[in-house]
Amino acid sequence: MRNVLYLALLVPILALAAGTTQPITALAPEGGTVISTPAAAPVVDRGQPNIPPRALVGTLDTIGGTTYDWWANGPIYRMIVNAGPTNGVHAVWMYCPDLTGQGFPNRSMRYNYYEYESHMWLYADPSNFMDGGVNVFPKRSGYGNVDADPATGVAVIGGHVAVGADIRPWVAKDASPGAGIFEYADSMDLGVTQWPPISVGQDGTIHILAMTPETGSPAYQLNYSHIAPGSWPNWSTLVTGFEPGPGFPTHNIAASKVSSKVAVSWVVSVAVGGGVEYGFVDFSTDGGANWDPLPTELDPPAVFGGDTSTSYHISSIFPWYDRQDKFHIVANLAPCVAETVRVIPSHIYHYCPDNDPQWSLIHIATADTFASNVSLGYNVSFACRPSIGEDNDGNLFVAWEQFDSLNYEPATSDMRADIFASGSSDGGHTWTPPVKLTDAGSYSMRFPSVIDLAVDGGSDPDTVFVIYEADSVAGFYVSPSGSPEGPATHNPVLVQKIPLDSLIPPGVAEQPGATPVRLDAVAKPNPFGGRTVISYALPRPGDVSLVVYDAVGRPVQTLASGRRAAGRYSATWDARNVAGGVYFYALTSGSASVTKKLILTH
Numbered sequence: 001m002r003n004v005l006y007l008a009l010l011v012p013i014l015a016l017a018a019g020t021t022q023p024i025t026a027l028a029p030e031g032g033t034v035i036s037t038p039a040a041a042p043v044v045d046r047g048q049p050n051i052p053p054r055a056l057v058g059t060l061d062t063i064g065g066t067t068y069d070w071w072a073n074g075p076i077y078r079m080i081v082n083a084g085p086t087n088g089v090h091a092v093w094m095y096c097p098d099l100t101g102q103g104f105p106n107r108s109m110r111y112n113y114y115e116y117e118s119h120m121w122l123y124a125d126p127s128n129f130m131d132g133g134v135n136v137f138p139k140r141s142g143y144g145n146v147d148a149d150p151a152t153g154v155a156v157i158g159g160h161v162a163v164g165a166d167i168r169p170w171v172a173k174d175a176s177p178g179a180g181i182f183e184y185a186d187s188m189d190l191g192v193t194q195w196p197p198i199s200v201g202q203d204g205t206i207h208i209l210a211m212t213p214e215t216g217s218p219a220y221q222l223n224y225s226h227i228a229p230g231s232w233p234n235w236s237t238l239v240t241g242f243e244p245g246p247g248f249p250t251h252n253i254a255a256s257k258v259s260s261k262v263a264v265s266w267v268v269s270v271a272v273g274g275g276v277e278y279g280f281v282d283f284s285t286d287g288g289a290n291w292d293p294l295p296t297e298l299d300p301p302a303v304f305g306g307d308t309s310t311s312y313h314i315s316s317i318f319p320w321y322d323r324q325d326k327f328h329i330v331a332n333l334a335p336c337v338a339e340t341v342r343v344i345p346s347h348i349y350h351y352c353p354d355n356d357p358q359w360s361l362i363h364i365a366t367a368d369t370f371a372s373n374v375s376l377g378y379n380v381s382f383a384c385r386p387s388i389g390e391d392n393d394g395n396l397f398v399a400w401e402q403f404d405s406l407n408y409e410p411a412t413s414d415m416r417a418d419i420f421a422s423g424s425s426d427g428g429h430t431w432t433p434p435v436k437l438t439d440a441g442s443y444s445m446r447f448p449s450v451i452d453l454a455v456d457g458g459s460d461p462d463t464v465f466v467i468y469e470a471d472s473v474a475g476f477y478v479s480p481s482g483s484p485e486g487p488a489t490h491n492p493v494l495v496q497k498i499p500l501d502s503l504i505p506p507g508v509a510e511q512p513g514a515t516p517v518r519l520d521a522v523a524k525p526n527p528f529g530g531r532t533v534i535s536y537a538l539p540r541p542g543d544v545s546l547v548v549y550d551a552v553g554r555p556v557q558t559l560a561s562g563r564r565a566a567g568r569y570s571a572t573w574d575a576r577n578v579a580g581g582v583y584f585y586a587l588t589s590g591s592a593s594v595t596k597k598l599i600l601t602h
Contacts, residue, residue: 051441185233
């Protein structure tokens with residue numbers, strides 16, 4: 001195990017680069033380690049006692065709570081998803097109610113559901129946040145995530161489950177959106193595997209990527225499988241042999257919602273005993289039936305100079321497909337000096353193979369001064385665990401956790417973290433200055449996961465949801481060593497609702513140089529009762545047509561026709577004299593076209 005990061009008061013950044021910082025790499029306990037609460041450490045220079053967290057942007061919903069304060073060994077998985085305009089938002093987290101030292105027998109994946117009609121979380125408990133949510137699995141479980149079936153909107157939730165002495169991945173599927181009544185697909189045929197993120201594809205295929213425990217050489221192996229439509233609860237034949245094998249559980253998975261594409265990602269140090277961490281992605285274009293014979297190595301930008309190499313961190317990588325079927329990654333990059341990956345400065349970057357250049361900088365996190373004898377703790381860099389989503393207009397947004405060098409927990413000497421976010425209106429080519437979303441106070445805001453698709457605001461700004469834990473005492477009660485960094489506490493699970501225009505201010509998309517990067521069209525409001533405005537984007541000049549069709553494909557009205565320059569336009573469809581029902585609008589420019597659905601409600 002690597003040593004804790006300790007920083008002297010007013011240490012300059014050059015000293016950090018010279019080799020005084022090392023991250024801890026460790027796994028959260030799985031086997032029922034008995035732990036006890038230690039005595040409080042001496043109070044150090046400065047902390048903020050008894051100050052509740054608050055939202056600096058938007059509003060906070062408390063949807064549950066937990067004492068299990070370690071939600072991810074590596075990157076965060078997708079913990080909150082938009083199930084569609086007629087459904088709601090699914091959210092999950094790692095849950096445990098226990099305050100006494102033990103092996104967490106009551107740990108579970110916990111679920112809550114935000115209903116659009118009532119604007120409420122169905123399973124929130126205002127009298128006791130620890131009672132919010134419902135358990136997903138009937139056995140001890142954890143380290144899972146959530147997605148939504150595109151056809152039905154129901155939640156699909158993964159996690160690994162204790163089966164006797166073994167740990168195996170399971171998947172739960174809800175009876176209907178928000179019902180909280182689950183049926184299960186256990187994965188006994190997949191062997192003893194752990195940390196199983198899932199992703200649901202455009203046809204409802206449930207994809208899973210799990211990892212074997214540390215046995216043999218290489219230490220860890222990735223195992224992939226899926227449940228095809230109509231095959232529930234039966235898993236496909238196991239796919240193994242993803243090389244180079246990962247050296248630590250830092251894997252992730254993403255499935256497209258508009259095609260049969262699937263991607264798996266992982267980070268590995270190929271040197272014995274440490275060194276630069278490399279990033280890899282493997283792709284399937286046929287729903288996981290076949291995979292590229294060799295993975296794609298993700299060469300990061302050379303952001304450091306001299307003898308300092310650019311490295312991924314164990315808390316990277318987050319892969320994702322947008323609604324135009326473009327592949328994205330967000331990652332935190334770190335300097336590596338003398339075969340040691342440093343934790344500061346941290347660079348948050350975006351990658352899209354369709355962009356030129358493919359990498360774009362979102363944020364550099366650093367600090368000039370530090371309180372004395374403070375630590376970041378386990379498995380983190382100064383800014384880390386980014387996740388990415390979009391809205392219906394193709395705007396992108398990214399959220400991550402970032403530590404405050406002068407705000408720490410006196411009882412543990414661990415820095416506290418806040419949540420930050422940034423947005424892009426041009427497909428990830430450029431990003432707005434980061435927005436600090438939280439004021440942690442005496443809490444530490446950890447393990448954020450941003451929603452995949454913003455909640456449509458109609459005539460109001462779209463809303464970005466971010467779920468995270470407000471750890472009451474910075475530093476893990478959950479500990480791989482059996483000695484907690486702090487006491488067990490009841491920690492709120494929060495969802496922050498952020499207007500998108502706080503990340504991408506109005507007018508940014510129209511600024512010079514922000515030419516659209518793809519053909520796209522979006523109708524708002526939708527559903528609508530009389531009029532709707534269809535905004536459309538043209539990445540290049542050419543002949544354009546925008547036509548509304550009825551449900552059987554007959555043209556109803558042409559809204560735009562003729563040659564247009566590259567840019568952004570809008571057209572209004574006045575449908576007050578048209579029968580209610582389902583319609584489609586098609587934007588065509590040259591050989592490219594986009595077709596989307598309209599719902600007229602009168």
